[in-house]
Amino acid sequence: MENISTLRRLADIISDAASTMERVYARSEMPLPSLDEPFNPDDPAETLKQDIEVEAARITVNSAHSFHISSCLLAASDLNIVEFLREAGPQGADVKKIAAPSGVDPDLLARILRLLATHHIFREVSPGVFANNRVSSTLDKGKPSSVANGNRRERLTGSSGIAALVEHTADFGGKAAVYLSDSLMGDPTGKTIPFNIAFKTDKAFFDWEHGTQEEIAYSLARFAVAMQGTAATEPADLIFQGFDWSLLPKNGIIVDVGGGIGHLSLTIAKKYPQLRVVLQDLGPPIEISKNYWRETFPAHLEANKVEFQVHDFFTSQPVKDAAIFLLRYILHDWNDAQAIIILGHLRAAAQPTTRLVILEKIIPFASVEDVKRSEAHAVPGATRPTAEAPLLPNWGVATADLYLYDVTMHALVGGVERTLQGFWDIFHKSGWNMIEVHHSSGSQVSQLVAAPT
Numbered sequence: 113m114e115n116i117s118t119l120r121r122l123a124d125i126i127s128d129a130a131s132t133m134e135r136v137y138a139r140s141e142m143p144l145p146s147l148d149e150p151f152n153p154d155d156p157a158e159t160l161k162q163d164i165e166v167e168a169a170r171i172t173v174n175s176a177h178s179f180h181i182s183s184c185l186l187a188a189s190d191l192n193i194v195e196f197l198r199e200a201g202p203q204g205a206d207v208k209k210i211a212a213p214s215g216v217d218p219d220l221l222a223r224i225l226r227l228l229a230t231h232h233i234f235r236e237v238s239p240g241v242f243a244n245n246r247v248s249s250t251l252d253k254g255k256p257s258s259v260a261n262g263n264r265r266e267r268l269t270g271s272s273g274i275a276a277l278v279e280h281t282a283d284f285g286g287k288a289a290v291y292l293s294d295s296l297m298g299d300p301t302g303k304t305i306p307f308n309i310a311f312k313t314d315k316a317f318f319d320w321e322h323g324t325q326e327e328i329a330y331s332l333a334r335f336a337v338a339m340q341g342t343a344a345t346e347p348a349d350l351i352f353q354g355f356d357w358s359l360l361p362k363n364g365i366i367v368d369v370g371g372g373i374g375h376l377s378l379t380i381a382k383k384y385p386q387l388r389v390v391l392q393d394l395g396p397p398i399e400i401s402k403n404y405w406r407e408t409f410p411a412h413l414e415a416n417k418v419e420f421q422v423h424d425f426f427t428s429q430p431v432k433d434a435a436i437f438l439l440r441y442i443l444h445d446w447n448d449a450q451a452i453i454i455l456g457h458l459r460a461a462a463q464p465t466t467r468l469v470i471l472e473k474i475i476p477f478a479s480v481e482d483v484k485r486s487e488a489h490a491v492p493g494a495t496r497p498t499a500e501a502p503l504l505p506n507w508g509v510a511t512a513d514l515y516l517y518d519v520t521m522h523a524l525v526g527g528v529e530r531t532l533q534g535f536w537d538i539f540h541k542s543g544w545n546m547i548e549v550h551h552s553s554g555s556q557v558s559q560l561v562a563a564p565t
């Protein structure tokens with residue numbers, strides 16, 4: 113009830129703010145400037161916004177500074193602050209104590225935590241005293257803070273993966289993203305990837321070997337755990353909210369293409385142990401995945417129902433009798449030409465009964481779309497409800513994570529989060545026919561099912 117009343121109070125604040133603005137503009141007999149019109153400093157309605165009442169009612173976001181949220185998040189996670197505050201309990205701890213294990217400047221740390229608390233990540237209980245809240249505690253790596261501080265390499269292992277995902281994104285993604293404009297100014301085609309400018313390398317992200325062996329091993333392991341973290345941000349049964357896995361024959365083979373540690377195929381195999389899994393990825397993730405399966409689902413290994421295969425998906429697919437080629441968060445790493453090559457190799461190895469199951473975010477337009485003119489929208493399950501005006505049809509900032517991911521994909525690997533038509537096009541060009549789409553509740557991730565044409 114407490115939460116409902118908080119929500120109601122929030123709605124009342126917004127409603128009061130709207131009434132204030134309405135009153136001020138009505139009093140001056142002027143229309144409220146439209147968000148869709150260009151800014152005109154000479155319009156008297158603009159000067160009215162300087163009105164102190166309106167100023168107080170207005171919620172503004174200074175987007176140009178918002179990268180500090182990610183940099184502060186990265187610092188807080190790197191310094192294992194959440195673990196320290198878990199041990200401090202709900203009353204929190206003074207920032208001098210929080211800073212002590214790492215030896216960082218407490219005043220600067222307070223500023224970092226205050227910025228995050230202002231975005232409802234951590235709570236400033238009293239001046240300079242911070243505690244975890246519901247949001248910050250999702251970053252908890254689940255270990256005593258002394259262990260997390262004592263072993264940088266191991267501090268993420270066995271965690272939910274959310275801290276690893278935040279660190280990977282804010283670290284590599286954040287550093288790459290600031291070069292977006294530089295990349296476009298230097299090369300308007302968009303083919304220069306910001307990552308390459310930021311890290312002064314010609315290599316692609318997945319081939320990049322940087323720093324010492326220890327640093328490489330650390331970021332590889334962090335990436336593997338981060339991919340598991342993407343699942344922790346989605347409903348646990350997401351993979352079962354679409355394609356019906358029970359329809360697969362006994363010993364049907366799921367090839368988890370670019371499967372990382374294979375957490376997704378493992379989830380399916382746990383529920384349907386009659387299915388076999390071939391987990392494919394590059395060498396280092398495959399090594400990490402073996403331990404993960406040994407610890408998480410040893411029975412499947414003992415039954416010889418999982419095979420770990422080092423395989424480059426830009427080469428010919430060795431499994432010719434797959435029931436399913438499963439690709440989660442693979443296609444978004446690559447541009448269309450590359451995605452068509454990957455899908456083409458799978459098509460060449462497919463039987464008529466083989467199905468492609470793709471898990472990806474599908475990008476809606478920010479405008480109303482004429483779905484009747486889209487071939488892809490005729491596929492069962494493809495159409496999604498849109499929001500009513502004055503909300504944007506895609507629900508506006510409520511779905512902003514889709515577009516944030518999209519630009520991160522470009523900045524880091526030159527990839528793209530595709531529209532439905534975008535998927536239709538690459539399927540079509542690689543010999544696959546989109547037959548079903550499943551949008552899931554409580555998640556931005558959809559399943560696309562395709563059959564060989």
Ligand SMILES: C[S@@+](CC[C@H](N)C(=O)[O-])C[C@H]1O[C@@H](n2cnc3c(N)ncnc32)[C@H](O)[C@@H]1O
Binds near residue numbers: 371393
């Ligand atoms: C975004 S991750 C997704 C991992 C996994 N499917 C998941 O959902 O957690 C992309 C994966 O593609 C793998 N990968 C990148 N290039 C590859 C290639 N040429 N061949 C096979 N796997 C590759 C990476 O190692 C990584 O595990």
